[in-house]
Amino acid sequence: MSSITTQIEQGVATITLNRPEVFNSFNREMALALQRELDTCQSDNNVRAIVLTGAGKAFCAGQDLKEVTSPELNPGFKKILEEHYNPIITRIRAIEKPIIAAVNGVAAGAGANIALACDIVVAHEKVSFIQAFSKIGLIPDSGGTFFLPRLIGFQKASALMLLGDKVSAEQAEQLGMIYKVIPSEIFEGEVMALAKHMAQMPTKALGMTKRLLNITMTNSLEEQLELEGKLQIEAAQSNDYKEGVTAFVEKRKPNFIGN
Structure with a gap:
């Protein structure tokens, strides 16, 4: 059985972490x-939005500890970070298509931080997020110390990482950690509706917006204004911009094609 499954429907690629017997914890x-x-x-032009979710009762419980405690299987933390988690995080941020984390169950450790690296995070009301690292003597990785303070502020992030407190979906929404909570009984349908909506939006403009959000973490205001100007000129030359303006004038729904 494959540890990852992917389905593509109406421009949406749903990537499912598929190790439900171990709460979708990561091995190599x-x-x-x-x-x-x-x-x-990233390379498939038919894919215009991505959903990342988990099979079974969990989104992702982080690292499979059986792997790191096995003399035969343990790749070592250097390899785990440099070859496993860091490339996942950099890909999520570099792909110029919207990525939705559909958190369907517990998101702990690296699993929580992979979700937080996505563009939009939704969860149902029974979900919890846990910065579990301190409970086993480790430090937060997978971009957690980068994204969480920016999402919820230094003090809250510091406390959650040091204490390893469990955060409910409702609390996560209130803190600004995630976009919103969706009732569990309509969760899958609402996630797919959101993803299909995004797949029909101007993909090129969304990708450039994502690029701007990435760089604003380190840019000065002047640098950000300059880059906004450069990308706005590029966006204004796209087919989707022409379609959007024409549709607005004609008072109809635009038919964006993603370029």
Whole structure:
């Protein structure tokens, strides 16, 4: 059974972490498979939005500890970070297509931080997020110390990482950690409706917006204004801009094609 499954429907690629028997915790095979799937989605022009979710009752419980405690299987933390998690995070941020984390169950450790690296995070009300690293003597990785303070502020992020407190979906929404909570009984349908909506939006403009959001973490105001100007000129030359303006004038729904 493959540790990653992907389905493509109406411009949406749904990538599912598929090790439900271990709460979709990562081993080397799954980490490398996820990287390959993200690369495929990036290069496939038919894919205009991506959903990342988990099979079974969990989104992702982080690292499979059986792997790192096995003398035969343990790749070592240097390899785990440099070859597993860091490339996943950089791919999520570099792909110029919207990525939705559909958190369907517990998201712990690296699993939580992979979700937080996505463009939009939704969860149902029974979900919890846990910065579980301190509970086993480790530090937050997978971009957690980068994204979480920017999402919820230094003090809250510091406390959650040091204490390892469990955060409910409702609390996560209130903190600004995630976009919104969706009732569990309509979760899958609402996620797909959101993803299909995004797949019909001007993909090129969304990708450039994502590029701007990435660089605003380190740019000065002057640098950001300059880059906004450069990308706005590029966006104004796109087919989707022409279609959007024409549709607005004609008072109809635009038919964006993604370029």
